[in-house]
Amino acid sequence: xxxxxxxxxxxxxxxxxxxxxxxxxxxxxxxxxxxxxxxxxxxxxxxxxxxxxxxxxxxxxxxxxxxxxxxxxxxxxxxxxxxxxxxxxxxxxxxxxxxxxxxxxxxxxxxxxxxxxxxxxxxxxxxxxxxxxxxxxxxxxxxxxxxxxxxxxxxxxxxxxxxxxxxxxxxxxxxxxxxxxxxxxxxxxxxxxxxxxxxxxxxxxxxxxxxxxxxxxxxxxxxxxxxxxxxxxxxxxxxxxxxxxxxxxxxxxxxxxxxxxxxxxxxxxxxxxxxxxxxxxxxxxxxxxxxxxxxxxxxxxxxxxxxxxxxxxxxxxxxxxxxxxxxxxxxxxxxxxxxxxxxxxxxxxxxxxxxxxx
Amino acid sequence: xxxxxxxxxxxxxxxxxxxxxxxxxxxxxxxxxxxxxxxxxxxxxxxxxxxxxxxxxxxxxxxxxxxxxxxxxxxxxxxxxxxxxxxxxxxxxxxxxxxxxxxxxxxxxxxxxxxxxxxxxxxxxxxxxxxxxxxxxxxxxxxxxxxxxxxxxxxxxxxxxxxxxxxxxxxxxxxxxxxxxxxxxxxxxxxxxxxxxxxxxxxxxxxxxxxxxxxxxxxxxxxxxxxxxxxxxxxxxxxxxxxxxxxxxxxxxxxxxxxxxxxxxxxxxxxxxxxxxxxxxxxxxxxxxxxxxxxxxxxxxxxxxxxxxxxxxxxxxxxxxxxxxxxxxxxxxxxxxxxxxxxxxxxxxxxxxxxxxxxxxxxxxxxxxxx
Numbered sequence: 001x002x003x004x005x006x007x008x009x010x011x012x013x014x015x016x017x018x019x020x021x022x023x024x025x026x027x028x029x030x031x032x033x034x035x036x037x038x039x040x041x042x043x044x045x046x047x048x049x050x051x052x053x054x055x056x057x058x059x060x061x062x063x064x065x066x067x068x069x070x071x072x073x074x075x076x077x078x079x080x081x082x083x084x085x086x087x088x089x090x091x092x093x094x095x096x097x098x099x100x101x102x103x104x105x106x107x108x109x110x111x112x113x114x115x116x117x118x119x120x121x122x123x124x125x126x127x128x129x130x131x132x133x134x135x136x137x138x139x140x141x142x143x144x145x146x147x148x149x150x151x152x153x154x155x156x157x158x159x160x161x162x163x164x165x166x167x168x169x170x171x172x173x174x175x176x177x178x179x180x181x182x183x184x185x186x187x188x189x190x191x192x193x194x195x196x197x198x199x200x201x202x203x204x205x206x207x208x209x210x211x212x213x214x215x216x217x218x219x220x221x222x223x224x225x226x227x228x229x230x231x232x233x234x235x236x237x238x239x240x241x242x243x244x245x246x247x248x249x250x251x252x253x254x255x256x257x258x259x260x261x262x263x264x265x266x267x268x269x270x271x272x273x274x275x276x277x278x279x280x281x282x283x284x285x286x287x288x289x290x291x292x293x294x295x296x297x298x299x300x301x302x303x304x305x306x307x308x309x310x311x312x313x314x315x316x317x318x319x320x321x322x323x324x325x326x327x328x329x330x331x332x333x334x335x336x337x338x339x340x341x342x343x344x345x346x347x348x349x350x351x352x353x354x355x356x357x358x
Numbered sequence: 359x360x361x362x363x364x365x366x367x368x369x370x371x372x373x374x375x376x377x378x379x380x381x382x383x384x385x386x387x388x389x390x391x392x393x394x395x396x397x398x399x400x401x402x403x404x405x406x407x408x409x410x411x412x413x414x415x416x417x418x419x420x421x422x423x424x425x426x427x428x429x430x431x432x433x434x435x436x437x438x439x440x441x442x443x444x445x446x447x448x449x450x451x452x453x454x455x456x457x458x459x460x461x462x463x464x465x466x467x468x469x470x471x472x473x474x475x476x477x478x479x480x481x482x483x484x485x486x487x488x489x490x491x492x493x494x495x496x497x498x499x500x501x502x503x504x505x506x507x508x509x510x511x512x513x514x515x516x517x518x519x520x521x522x523x524x525x526x527x528x529x530x531x532x533x534x535x536x537x538x539x540x541x542x543x544x545x546x547x548x549x550x551x552x553x554x555x556x557x558x559x560x561x562x563x564x565x566x567x568x569x570x571x572x573x574x575x576x577x578x579x580x581x582x583x584x585x586x587x588x589x590x591x592x593x594x595x596x597x598x599x600x601x602x603x604x605x606x607x608x609x610x611x612x613x614x615x616x617x618x619x620x621x622x623x624x625x626x627x628x629x630x631x632x633x634x635x636x637x638x639x640x641x642x643x644x645x646x647x648x649x650x651x652x653x654x655x656x657x658x659x660x661x662x663x664x665x666x667x668x669x670x671x672x673x674x675x676x677x678x679x680x681x682x683x684x685x686x687x688x689x690x691x692x693x694x695x696x697x698x699x700x701x702x703x704x705x706x707x708x709x710x711x712x713x714x715x716x717x718x719x720x721x722x723x724x725x726x727x728x729x
Contacts, residue, residue: 073608299578302698322646
């Protein structure tokens with residue numbers, strides 16, 4: 001092909017830009033059998049926008065979401081779309097959801113929404129469903145089947161219990177950690193039946209990416225790092241060759257491999273949680289694979305918060321955590337080992353020693 | 359971890375060498391400062407210091423013959439120049455405020471964006487920056503030092519080298535050695551805090567120290583330790599300075615980065631405000647470093663106005679108001695979107711602000727205070 005000046009400028013410009021910025025996609029030839037194409041998307045989660053009164057909102061949480069959006073807007077090449085992973089609001093109020101949506105409106109690109117318990121337990125998802133997104137849905141993109149679940153439902157007996165004098169009582173009870181009055185999360189029969197029907201149409205070689213707010217695995221019940229019917233959902237995913245579950249809620253780096261299913265947690269833009277194993281005296285089920293992230297310096301409000309961009313490489317997820325003040329991390333799928341692995345700290349010998357005293 | 363341990367060992371080793379040298383060269387570490395870090399391959403000798411002093415003040419190392427290092431790092435002005443941004447040959451302006459050389463020997467990186475790791479590496483940059491000393495390359499310097507009889511004598515004594523044996527490495531090492539003698543502690547704060555003299559600081563400055571450590575949140579980056587204070591964490595933070603110049607969108611950012619790649623960081627950042635506002639990002643290309651600049655020391659800060667990387671604030675009072683407003687000159691300015699999570703409105707009273715200024719004035723070392 002003869003290159004005229006115009007095409008030359010265009011192509012060198014694009015090449016320069018791609019290498020100018022820190023983020024570039026790894027374009028790999030994908031297997032002939034796989035219908036999936038490589039692409040990238042970005043994931044922002046757990047903003048916890050909190051109203052103080054009137055038009056006053058907690059500055060720290062506003063700044064976290066704003067920063068993530070500002071950084072994500074600088075990604076090049078552009079990601080195909082974005083996910084918001086749930087807990088846009090702190091107490092499910094319309095004011096909080098509206099304020100959060102206003103900040104999110106600056107994000108350049110399409111956003112898919114996942115619902116968190118902080119968005120749900122005030123009005124049981126009414127405002128969300130009518131103004132933001134369906135509670136569960138699926139779509140296909142470049143040969144990958146995406147499924148979104150609302151995994152933060154719970155038993156009807158709890159949700160509709162007569163002990164709640166107001167909807168806010170119920171919201172506050174679910175927003176607390178270590179609450180003996182709380183209740184474990186649940187995908188529930190209705191959604192599982194929908195998921196079963198949805199997946200019946202999908203070829204078994206099609207990569208599946210399932211996005212939920214809570215982990216579809218059981219880690220620590222006291223903080224609802226837990227979904228009560230996780231095993232039943234996993235069973236529905238078992239027949240597929242490549243499955244990835246991406247979840248928010250835990251505000252920390254976690255990853256795991258259970259059979260064919262890779263698990264990845266995403267960061268909060270609001271605040272980090274400690275690892276349950278450094279908090280509880282008895283052992284938690286934090287996945288063995290996970291190399292914990294550094295503890296946050298509380299002076300720097302953004303430390304140990306962040307967001308992530310994701311390369312979907314031959315149908316597997318490479319998770320790139322953008323962590324201001326904490327050092328970025330990448331957890332990528334190791335084809336040989338058949339599981340996600342931290343790009344830097346994979347070997348036990350090269351790991352950051354965990355903090356074990358409390 | 360292994361790398362960390364090695365770096366620690368190196369630092370420790372450097373400290374041991376430094377401690378030995380301090381005794382040998384007979385300049386004891388001033389009150390409030392740690393032992394001087396000196397690279398193992400460039401021990402300080404009186405001969406090198408004398409040579410470095412001469413090189414630092416030689417105006418022939420500029421294209422016009424009018425600019426030496428000392429133009430922007432003037433001893434009479436606390437080793438700065440008192441200008442908003444520095445002026446090189448023909449009064450050409452850069453984009454950044456000249457940082458003081460005093461105690462630069464303790465910094466882990468040099469320049470506002472830390473683009474050079476050592477004093478040695480830093481010293482060679484300004485000679486060939488078009489808005490500083492503007493030489494086409496380092497050859498004119500080598501030509502002078504290889505022929506000037508006075509330099510030949512000094513290089514022979516300092517490095518036992520002569521003629522073509524003299525290279526930029528020796529020039530850099532000599533300048534760095536001279537700069538390592540420009541360390542200064544022993545301020546009223548040091549005498550109060552480390553020397554046990556409770557009358558060394560005024561009551562207002564003592565109250566200011568309390569604001570500095572507590573409500574003002576200053577100490578989290580401008581570090582004070584048990585036995586020493588460098589008033590820097592050697593890290594990079596987006597404090598709100600330069601927010602107005604910062605590239606507003608991807609195309610602008612890509613253009614600025616392209617400029618850095620094409621002309622090199624040193625030339626690109628000093629010739630373009632927009633590129634300059636990228637801060638540490640121009641060096642690391644890490645999104646979290648956009649607009650982040652190195653925490654400067656606060657020692658002798660009363661002598662080194664104006665302030666911030668772009669010299670945009672004229673007085674210490676303005677700086678404190680800037681921080682009190684959460685990284686904004688005016689309360690009505692927009693909050694910078696990429697502002698560091700450490701910066702937020704402080705709610706200081708007028709009295710607290712005034713006390714803080716008094717405290718900052720108590721960081722002037724004895725030898726500069728006498729002037």
